[in-house]
Amino acid sequence: MAAKTQIRREKLREALLEIAERRIAENGYRALTARELAAEAGCAVGAIYNIFKDMDALVADVNSRTGARLEQAVAEAFVQTANAGTPKGQLVLLGRIYLSFVVANPLLWSAIFEHAGRVGEDFAARREVENARLIGHIVKPLRLLLPDAGADRVVLVARALFAAVHGIVSLGLQRRFLAESPDEVATQITFIVEAFCDGVAVRKG
């Protein structure tokens, strides 16, 4: 085998992902071109295709990293209060953490969803796994709110709640769609999540 080759490939792979991530964060994934990427990495354009099937696969890997960073941010910030607040407070906190990550990384985060339609079946499956982890954080406090519900139903509700918060963040971020400041978006998240929790509590009783 070619040991030196494998090491070089690994280094280049890392460099390409690093550069692509920075460029996407600065200018969006649409502005990422193979030639510029190769030029900054100091390699030939063809070298990209030795490592990644195509540019879409590269962007999908960057998106995977972004998803992991998001999940990590949620996990870290959440353990601090996991055993403290009420389920309602925990769910609101989760939503706010999600929002703050998106505000801090708008273009990287956008890339995940804007690029979603361009990836193959395998990449989509991988992202589903990544998302399950994110949903897992919501499931825990939700179980306390829905003690009588089955596991499947809790997951379904968790997904719905995640999607709802995602929608508020998503439209809130798009300038001019629902013109709002991050503060207003945070207010909306709080309102929806709290109302949801109160509504669920009513039905329980």
Next chain:
Amino acid sequence: MAAKTQIRREKLREALLEIAERRIAENGYRALTARELAAEAGCAVGAIYNIFKDMDALVADVNSRTGARLEQAVAEAFVQTANAGTPKGQLVLLGRIYLSFVVANPLLWSAIFEHAGRVGEDFAARREVENARLIGHIVKPLRLLLPDAGADRVVLVARALFAAVHGIVSLGLQRRFLAESPDEVATQITFIVEAFCDGVAVRKG
């Protein structure tokens, strides 16, 4: 002036929008190319640019039409039950109408949001107006639910509720993101909206 010219331009404009709309509905807006569009319309590629500033402007116009059709569908289906059901039932109905439109026109609807980042300031402003109409349908039943809230607050909540439903539909539609059938998505919408309404009602009392 050239009367014949203006008529021809108007006819071509309509034909281009019609063709573009059908092609987007069939293959997504990314598959729409200037050359194919011109070929099917029986005109030169340059002719497109006599009528639209660029391809983005053309897609923006198609999206505008789609938005109008959506608003119309909501309005039509809603008048039938506006004076009948409870505010809660009306809001759930709104969400389901939204979902059914999206299921019927997935690619046209996706184009609105996937293309959002590519349009100029003026187009974005126009869409904000279009969206205000959609929000207006939510505001009416919401006022009954929040009789003590100011108009601004009701609009803010209406936007949040719309965004929440939008998020559920949006992620629900993306295959593999949160793998779900349209039925499951409908269940999620019902659950979120009802819980929201119940929660709001609790706080009122």
Next chain:
DNA sequence: CACGGATTTGAACGTTGTTCAAGTATCTAT
């Protein structure tokens, strides 16, 4: 009918992602 300005045309331009024959580096065997 012929003239002149407005309008339409499509070849050409600059970029894009992607490929693959040719060149270069690496490993093995003597």
Next chain:
DNA sequence: ATAGATACTTGAACAACGTTCAAATCCGTG
């Protein structure tokens, strides 16, 4: 250490894209 074989990298070339603009065409008018 060297030669041969194998694997890898390279960047010019390709097809397709949106967009432009000199040239051709059409239209209303004197």
